[in-house]
Amino acid sequence: MGAELSVIIPTYNERDNIRLLLKKIGQVLDGVSWEAIFVDDDSRDGTNKLVREIALHDSRVRCLQRIGRRGLSSACIEGILASSAPYLAVMDADLQHDESLLPKMLKVLKSESVSIVIGSRYIEGGGADGLNKARFKASRLATFLAKFFLKAEVSDPMSGFFMLKRSLFEKVVYRFNGRGFKILADIFASAPGKVSFKELPFSFRKRHSGESKLDMLVMWEYFILIADKLIGRFIPVNFVMFVFIALGGAVVHIGVLGFLLKNIGFNFQTAQLLTAIMAITANFLLNNIFTSNDLQLKGWHFLRGIGSFYIACSVGAVANIYIATSLYNTNIPWWMAGVLGAIIGFVWNYAVSSTFTWRKIGKNC
Numbered sequence: 001m002g003a004e005l006s007v008i009i010p011t012y013n014e015r016d017n018i019r020l021l022l023k024k025i026g027q028v029l030d031g032v033s034w035e036a037i038f039v040d041d042d043s044r045d046g047t048n049k050l051v052r053e054i055a056l057h058d059s060r061v062r063c064l065q066r067i068g069r070r071g072l073s074s075a076c077i078e079g080i081l082a083s084s085a086p087y088l089a090v091m092d093a094d095l096q097h098d099e100s101l102l103p104k105m106l107k108v109l110k111s112e113s114v115s116i117v118i119g120s121r122y123i124e125g126g127g128a129d130g131l132n133k134a135r136f137k138a139s140r141l142a143t144f145l146a147k148f149f150l151k152a153e154v155s156d157p158m159s160g161f162f163m164l165k166r167s168l169f170e171k172v173v174y175r176f177n178g179r180g181f182k183i184l185a186d187i188f189a190s191a192p193g194k195v196s197f198k199e200l201p202f203s204f205r206k207r208h209s210g211e212s213k214l215d216m217l218v219m220w221e222y223f224i225l226i227a228d229k230l231i232g233r234f235i236p237v238n239f240v241m242f243v244f245i246a247l248g249g250a251v252v253h254i255g256v257l258g259f260l261l262k263n264i265g266f267n268f269q270t271a272q273l274l275t276a277i278m279a280i281t282a283n284f285l286l287n288n289i290f291t292s293n294d295l296q297l298k299g300w301h302f303l304r305g306i307g308s309f310y311i312a313c314s315v316g317a318v319a320n321i322y323i324a325t326s327l328y329n330t331n332i333p334w335w336m337a338g339v340l341g342a343i344i345g346f347v348w349n350y351a352v353s354s355t356f357t358w359r360k361i362g363k364n365c
Ligand SMILES: Nc1nc2c(ncn2[C@@H]2O[C@H](COP(=O)(O)OP(=O)(O)OP(=O)(O)O)[C@@H](O)[C@H]2O)c(=O)[nH]1
Pocket: 009, 010, 011, 012, 013, 014, 039, 040, 041, 069, 070, 071, 072, 075, 091, 092, 093, 094, 096, 130, 131, 160, 207, 211, 212, 213, 214
């Protein structure tokens, strides 16, 4: 007989939490036919090895290892897709979620006509003591923003702890945004109609072991999720972002080039070269900031990374300066020559930064 309840646990470097978590789940789900699916994004601390070791002796435990991928939402979606159970729970591995809610959630789903039960930190009886002040404020802000695109009055749409019926998942699976951290918000925003839900309070505990994965990339992906749900029906968010970045880049380029030409008095070629160096540096820094924390290049690795990035981008920069200077010499306006050259550089830098993967560099360093 297959499991009635699958507990989907996304993991990234959570080795020291796994045994205790499984022990606690086993205790509270005594008498329930359950399984635990760990969806691990190739953690380097041996999380997946440990889960497999345990799975050799316990057929309720499985590991779904993803290579070259990151993302909590997509991990949960793929974990659910790998299960056949009619009831599906999602919970973190770091013991912040109160496992004693699991049997209560299951009972509600079986006895009441709701499709999803959410563990909430923000209703009577719940708490978020595990969050520090700054994180608490960020969580409240994210919750407030969610109200604009969710079709339901959920008190804690940022919760990563919930249980749903497979029938609800099947209704939303083709409509998911699937990026980022906030799968619950994604479920509510993607559902075709109203979702019947119930919230149960719980106290969000402090992380047991390991490090938080919340970083700039996660916040950025949340912003993309909101944008996608607001305007994605009319125009692809990636396209809008591309246009903004390109236009923003052109404005900054003209500003810096104009300043170097008119205020400092450099000749056109030197000014365009310095502007290109600035663009390549900004490109590298932004990419490094919007990369998950553990892959960010720091110290010596940063210097090595930026050095090789300059070398890789130099081909585009030479083409940029050659084309811009030739155009400038044909008497077209300085700013137009500058931007046309920069477009060549931009396309090249874009190609370089999409192949210059922070994961590979991080691993090799
Ligand atoms: N598979 C996978 N799991 C992830 C990824 N990022 C985070 N997780 C897991 O998702 C769960 C939630 O991540 P946390 O870092 O604990 O996020 P959080 O609870 O908002 O932050 P803290 O309060 O600081 O712990 C944990 O079990 C992580 O291991 C990812 O990219 N892939």
